[in-house]
Amino acid sequence: MRTVSERTIQMRINKNEAADMLLEMDNILILAHENPDGDAVGSACALCKGLRSIGKRAYISLEPISKTDAFMTEKLVRPAEFIPEHIVAVDTADIKILGVEGSGLDKSCNVELCIDHHMSNVFFARNTYLDESASAAAEAVYDIMKTMNIPFTKDIAECLYVGIATDTGCFRYSNTTSKTFRTAAELADMGVDIGKINKIQFETKTKEYAAIEKMAIASMQTHFDGKCAMITVTHEMFEDSGAADCETKPLSSIPRQIEGVYAGITIKEKKKGLFNISVRTNEPVNASEIAGYLGGGGHRMAAGCTFEGTRQDAEKAVLEAVRTVFEKAGLL
Amino acid sequence: MRTVSERTIQMRINKNEAADMLLEMDNILILAHENPDGDAVGSACALCKGLRSIGKRAYISLEPISKTDAFMTEKLVRPAEFIPEHIVAVDTADIKILGVEGSGLDKSCNVELCIDHHMSNVFFARNTYLDESASAAAEAVYDIMKTMNIPFTKDIAECLYVGIATDTGCFRYSNTTSKTFRTAAELADMGVDIGKINKIQFETKTKEYAAIEKMAIASMQTHFDGKCAMITVTHEMFEDSGAADCETKPLSSIPRQIEGVYAGITIKEKKKGLFNISVRTNEPVNASEIAGYLGGGGHRMAAGCTFEGTRQDAEKAVLEAVRTVFEKAGLL
Numbered sequence: 331m332r333t334v335s336e337r338t339i340q341m342r343i344n345k346n347e348a349a350d351m352l353l354e355m356d357n358i359l360i361l362a363h364e365n366p367d368g369d370a371v372g373s374a375c376a377l378c379k380g381l382r383s384i385g386k387r388a389y390i391s392l393e394p395i396s397k398t399d400a401f402m403t404e405k406l407v408r409p410a411e412f413i414p415e416h417i418v419a420v421d422t423a424d425i426k427i428l429g430v431e432g433s434g435l436d437k438s439c440n441v442e443l444c445i446d447h448h449m450s451n452v453f454f455a456r457n458t459y460l461d462e463s464a465s466a467a468a469e470a471v472y473d474i475m476k477t478m479n480i481p482f483t484k485d486i487a488e489c490l491y492v493g494i495a496t497d498t499g500c501f502r503y504s505n506t507t508s509k510t511f512r513t514a515a516e517l518a519d520m521g522v523d524i525g526k527i528n529k530i531q532f533e534t535k536t537k538e539y540a541a542i543e544k545m546a547i548a549s550m551q552t553h554f555d556g557k558c559a560m561i562t563v564t565h566e567m568f569e570d571s572g573a574a575d576c577e578t579k580p581l582s583s584i585p586r587q588i589e590g591v592y593a594g595i596t597i598k599e600k601k602k603g604l605f606n607i608s609v610r611t612n613e614p615v616n617a618s619e620i621a622g623y624l625g626g627g628g629h630r631m632a633a634g635c636t637f638e639g640t641r642q643d644a645e646k647a648v649l650e651a652v653r654t655v656f657e658k659a660g661l662l
Numbered sequence: 663m664r665t666v667s668e669r670t671i672q673m674r675i676n677k678n679e680a681a682d683m684l685l686e687m688d689n690i691l692i693l694a695h696e697n698p699d700g701d702a703v704g705s706a707c708a709l710c711k712g713l714r715s716i717g718k719r720a721y722i723s724l725e726p727i728s729k730t731d732a733f734m735t736e737k738l739v740r741p742a743e744f745i746p747e748h749i750v751a752v753d754t755a756d757i758k759i760l761g762v763e764g765s766g767l768d769k770s771c772n773v774e775l776c777i778d779h780h781m782s783n784v785f786f787a788r789n790t791y792l793d794e795s796a797s798a799a800a801e802a803v804y805d806i807m808k809t810m811n812i813p814f815t816k817d818i819a820e821c822l823y824v825g826i827a828t829d830t831g832c833f834r835y836s837n838t839t840s841k842t843f844r845t846a847a848e849l850a851d852m853g854v855d856i857g858k859i860n861k862i863q864f865e866t867k868t869k870e871y872a873a874i875e876k877m878a879i880a881s882m883q884t885h886f887d888g889k890c891a892m893i894t895v896t897h898e899m900f901e902d903s904g905a906a907d908c909e910t911k912p913l914s915s916i917p918r919q920i921e922g923v924y925a926g927i928t929i930k931e932k933k934k935g936l937f938n939i940s941v942r943t944n945e946p947v948n949a950s951e952i953a954g955y956l957g958g959g960g961h962r963m964a965a966g967c968t969f970e971g972t973r974q975d976a977e978k979a980v981l982e983a984v985r986t987v988f989e990k991a992g993l994l
Contacts, residue, residue, distance in 0.1 A: 501833045501846075502864055504857020511847035514833075518840035525836020532834055533919055537888065540920045544879050556869065587865055588872045 340453045345470075348459035349477035351443050352381065352418070358388040359414035361441070362467075363422045364429040365576060366392045368399055368496025368531060373420040373445070373467040375402040376489035380480040389414070391433035396576065398530050402489050408433065417441050419455060421467035421493075423448035445470050465503075465510040468493025472513060487520035491527060500532050539578065541571035546581050546596075552588075557661055558652050559585035560595040562641060565602045575600050582632075586610040592661060593620060593652050597637075597644055605637040605644040614659050623651035672785045677802075680791035681809035683775055684713065684750070690720040691746035693773070695754045696761040697908055698724045700731055700828025700863060705752040705777070705799040707734040708821035712812040721746070723765035728908070730862050734821050740765065749773050751787060753799035753825075755780035777802050797835075797842040800825025804845060819852035823859060832864050871910065873903035878913050878928075884920075889993055890984050891917035892927040894973060897934045907932050914964075918942040924993060925952060925984050929969075929976055937969040937976040946991050955983035 343351075352358075360378050362370035374390045381388040389408035408414075419441045422428050428437055444455035447464040461470040468490045475482070494514060498506045501514070518524055535543065545567045552559050561584060568575070578598060586594030594610040607624065610632050611617040617633035624647060626635020637644040656662045675683075684690075692710050694702035706722045713720040721740035740746075751773045754760050760769055776787035779796040793802040800822045807814070826846060830838045833846070850856055867875070877899045884891050893916060900907070910930060918926030926942040939956065942964050943949040949965035956979060958967020969976040988994045 501856075502860045504855075504860075506850075506856045506860075508847040508850035511843045511850060515840040515843035515847065518838075518843060523836075524833075524838045528834045528836075528838075533915075534921055535919045536921045540882075544882065547876050547879050550876065583865075587867045589866055589868045 340455070341457045342453060343457045343459055345459055345461075345474050345477050348443060348445065348457070348474050351457060352377075352474065353384075353478060355416040355418075355442075356386050357413070357415040358386060359408060359412070359417050359433065359435075360388065360390045361417060361419045361422070361433060361435075362390075362392055362429055363427045364431070366395070366399075366421075366429060369466045369468055369493040370421040370429075371395060371399040371402055372489040372491070372493030372496070373471045375406055376468065376486050376493070377418070377420060377445075377471050377475070378406050379483070379486045379489065380475045380478070383483070383486075384478070384480060391435075392429060393432045394576070397536070398534070399492065401530075402492065410434070416443075419444045419446075420471060421446060421448075423451045425452075425454040428454075445474060463507070463509070465505040465507060466494045466497035468497070469510065469513055472517075482520050484521035487517040487522045488527060491517045491522045491524070492531065495528065496531055500528060536573070536577060538571050538573040539580075542567055542573040542578060543581065543584075545571065547584065550585065552591075553649055554652070554656060554662060556588075556590045557656065558593045558595065558649070559588050559591045560597065560645065560648070561585055562597040562645065563599065564641060565599040568598075568600070582608040582610060586612065592656070592659075593617070595648050595652070597641075597648065599641065599644075603638060603640070605639075605641075606634065607637055607644065607648055608632070608634045609648075615655060615661070620648070620651045620655050623654060624648065672787070673789045674785060675789045675791055677791055677793075677806050677809050680775060680777065680789070680806045683789060684806065685716075685810060687748040687750075687774075688718050689745070689747040690718060691740060691744070691749050691765065691767075692720065692722045693749060693751045693754070693765060693767075694722075694724055694761055695759045696763070698727070698731075698753075698761060701798045701800055701825040702753040702761075703727060703731040703734055704821045704823070704825030704828070705803045707738055708800060708818050708825070709750070709752060709777075709803050709807070710738050711815070711818045711821065712807045712810070715815070715818070716810070716812060719744075723767075724761060725764045726908070729868070730866070731824065733862075734824065742766070748775075751776045751778075752803060753778060753780075755783045757784075757786040760786075777806060795839070795841070797837040797839060798826045798829035800829070801842065801845055814852050816853035819849040819854045820859060823849045823854045823856070824863065827860065828863055832860060868905070868909060870903050870905040871912075874899055874905040874910060875913065875916075877903065879916065882917065884923075885981055886984070886988060886994060888920075888922045889988065890925045890927065890981070891920050891923045892929065892977065892980070893917055894929040894977065895931065896973060897931040900930075900932070914940040914942060918944060924988070924991075925949070927980050927984070929973075929980065931973065931976075935970060935972070937971075937973070938966065939969055939976065939980055940964070940966045941980075947987060947993070951990075952980070952983045952987050955986060956980065 360374045378388045390406045391408045441455040444458045449462045464470045546561045582596045592615040596608045598606045609617040621633035621635040624635040692706045710720045722738045723740045773787040776790045781794045796802045878893045914928045924947040928940045930938045941949040953965035953967040956967040
């Protein structure tokens with residue numbers, strides 16, 4: 331295997347070229363981004379199952395796998411003795427976030443092909459098939475697999491469905507297009523039990539999550555005449571509920587959902603005295619501007635930052651940033 | 663207009679016949695079920711706009727319209743002086759639940775055509791186009807409008823999309839089929855802003871709802887080793903939050919979402935001493951059996967009943983019913 335220092339070409343390729351590359355490979359290890367979400371796991375598993383169905387040896391290496399995604403990975407996880415000839419990454423925009431934990435590799439490994447949908451993809455792989463119009467990496471993987479004439483089983487279709495459904499918030503977010511719906515229709519026709527999978531992915535809360543959500547909602551405060559809503563999850567709440575940090579992502583969407591809220595703030599104290607702050611906004615408020623005042627950043631409607639200190643100081647600092655941005659936006 | 667006493671034929675018709683009927687009508691009033699939801703409003707408004715676009719005079723009469731659905735009804739609501747020649751009902755399974763408030767009619771009015779998707783439709787109208795495979799009445803209305811060659815504008819497509827999205831819980835529920843996704847794809851291609859409408863319908867909570875949800879979640883108790891979760895919303899909570907009963911429907915889904923819960927109970931005290939109890943279950947527990955012990959009924963996974971007395975008695979009575987059904991199911 332070539333190492334990263336020998337890399338010369340970072341090519342953007344089309345789906346036929348990506349399909350041809352995969353058809354020529356064998357002994358393939360599939361990686362995705364760190365802390366893999368449903369799209370990372372679904373895309374990797376679908377590709378792995380598809381490659382195996384046409385006679386190739388393929389494994390995945392993804393860690394950690396959430397409870398809701400574990401049903402897809404059975405028999406796919408790389409055994410320690412497997413030495414890959416080729417490395418493929420899915421749903422990964424940058425080498426910095428490539429998940430190599432448990433793979434026996436480090437981030438300087440030679441990713442020959444990356445299949446992705448992030449506009450921010452930096453073309454770190456030797457070859458990248460990037461479809462920025464795709465709602466999920468799974469949509470891009472599906473297109474390549476169709477080009478490869480891989481026969482779609484219910485099993486493969488389920489993985490692709492999980493990818494698409496999770497990355498679109500079950501077809502809620504604005505990345506949902508008519509193509510997304512058409513792909514979902516095709517996957518449903520392949521036998522995916524839509525209701526069952528949605529129930530697992532979207533209608534089930536662990537007891538630990540339900541417990542911390544209850545505390546988080548109870549902590550909710552509103553400020554600036556209801557224009558800002560804030561929830562704070564303390565270190566003690568994590569300990570009392572037993573919830574893992576990775577399962578508390580949905581909390582971030584709660585404060586912004588309230589009518590009249592322009593800035594929804596979620597403060598999480600993962601370690602004592604260390605706060606992760608997520609900022610979600612509605613127009614005309616720019617979330618990255620609020621996070622920026624605290625040394626963070628992100629997108630216009632979703633951004634984040636960290637804060638060291640006390641809970642009171644964290645809340646005060648965020649509210650100061652919110653006030654400044656609200657004033658500039660003419661909301662106060 | 664003939665009255666109900668003159669009715670002789672209760673016909674089930676196909677979509678071509680339904681289309682022909684509509685093409686022959688003029689001066690049409692469109693009704694739907696009482697307390698109209700997104701599908702009732704979306705279906706009625708889409709049909710009304712479509713009929714107008716081919717030169718017909720048509721109005722709707724639906725009350726009350728929720729804040730989230732009001733954007734569809736502009737200029738469509740029947741003025742008092744409008745005397746309909748023909749009455750069409752959408753999304754209505756039974757004359758008993760036909761919404762006539764504000765229509766100037768009573769329930770004995772002559773509904774010439776009903777367009778519906780409920781398996782429980784009793785064929786109360788003179789002619790019924792029923793598509794039980796449709797996820798929403800809006801899917802059935804769309805099929806008829808296509809047959810009528812009505813030109814689909816963005817405006818009409820938005821109404822149909824609201825119907826389909828709301829009746830499937832934004833494509834979450836098991837009534838979502840490949841046809842549902844294909845219809846959504848076609849509507850998206852007609853210019854529906856999927857992200858914007860979903861945000862209004864699914865990502866926005868009124869302040870009053872957010873307040874009562876907070877109290878409801880704080881009230882959550884679990885019983886039988888976490889197999890039953892129960893929330894109770896008292897009359898005082900309604901008063902303190904200012905929430906209307908009709909906007910508290912989403913509370914019913916909260917207790918069942920918790921991992922390990924077989925019966926999720928939501929008790930709502932609308933009037934002092936009068937409790938509406940909703941029961942949501944996971945297999946193998948039959949919700950209608952639990953509700954049945956308290957004189958109610960419903961479906962296998964969703965049922966309901968009422969109770970008069972104190973909060974303590976209501977909770978105790980439900981828990982007794984749950985215990986009996988759990989024991990029969992071998993869960994205790």
